[in-house]
Amino acid sequence: MHQYSHAWFDFRGKRDKYADYFTNSMVATKVHKLWCLELSREFPDYAEDMWGITASDSARGYAVWGGPPAMGRIDGSIVPCAAGGSLAFLCRKKPCGVLRNIREKYEQRVWRRYGFVDAFNPLTNWYSPDVIGIDVGITLLMAENARSGFVWEQFMKNEAARNGMARAGFHAVTPAEAVAPPKLPVPNGYPIFVMH
Numbered sequence: 001m002h003q004y005s006h007a008w009f010d011f012r013g014k015r016d017k018y019a020d021y022f023t024n025s026m027v028a029t030k031v032h033k034l035w036c037l038e039l040s041r042e043f044p045d046y047a048e049d050m051w052g053i054t055a056s057d058s059a060r061g062y063a064v065w066g067g068p069p070a071m072g073r074i075d076g077s078i079v080p081c082a083a084g085g086s087l088a089f090l091c092r093k094k095p096c097g098v099l100r101n102i103r104e105k106y107e108q109r110v111w112r113r114y115g116f117v118d119a120f121n122p123l124t125n126w127y128s129p130d131v132i133g134i135d136v137g138i139t140l141l142m143a144e145n146a147r148s149g150f151v152w153e154q155f156m157k158n159e160a161a162r163n164g165m166a167r168a169g170f171h172a173v174t175p176a177e178a179v180a181p182p183k184l185p186v187p188n189g190y191p192i193f194v195m196h
Contacts, residue, residue: 002028003085007141009161010152015177016169022089029089032082035068043076045122049101052082056119056135057128076123078102080116084139087146099139115139 002025005011011022036051055064056079065072066082083098103111109127110117115136120127144150155161 002089003138003142006088007085007138007145007151008155009165010149010156011170012152013173014165014170015173016171020173020177026089029086031068032066032086033090039074043074043123045076045078049097050078050105051098052079052084052086053077054079054082054085056081057117057130057132058119059121059124059126075121077119077121077126079119079135080110081118081135081139084116084135085142087139087142 006022006025011020011025013022015021032053033051036046036053037048040046053066053074055062055066056077057063058065058073058075058077060073063072063077065074067074080099080102087096099116102116106120106122106127110120112131114131114133116131116139118128118130118132118135141151145152
């Protein structure tokens with residue numbers, strides 16, 4: 001929810017009458033990471049440089065899981081594209097550190113010819129056999145956006161994209177509309193959307 005539209009549309013410095021979606025997604029990513037760190041009491045594999053849960057393969061088949069609050073049967077699995085798709089929302093070093101740590105620590109068990117496996121669980125020694133294009137794709141798109149903004153720049157040259165955002169009511173954030181992200185950590189069950 002907080003990644004795929006951002007892969008193409010450049011929401012930075014823009015808002016509609018409801019929210020500043022880029023700031024909101026930055027906050028949601030930070031909250032998700034903190035939530036994963038809280039889960040480390042139950043699943044000790046989650047750490048500062050090892051986090052991320054989103055819909056993915058699991059040892060029991062496809063799983064719709066994530067949070068906060070917890071949704072689905074969370075079992076300690078890690079989904080690399082959760083951090084990879086968040087590269088543009090956090091300081092580039094933090095999610096990159098997660099991806100680098102996953103690759104270095106688990107080597108051939110998590111890295112295939114086309115990228116990271118969809119998910120893995122180091123606590124149970126389960127590794128998905130699949131590399132899924134949409135998950136590799138969001139990681140690549142957001143990595144380039146974090147690095148250079150190239151995908152945003154090229155996509156936003158499209159007149160239909162610009163007109164669509166204008167017709168949807170997006171405009172530049174004015175100083176009066178700017179919303180400071182809440183100070184973290186936030187309590188469990190924190191509502192993700194930041195509006196005013």
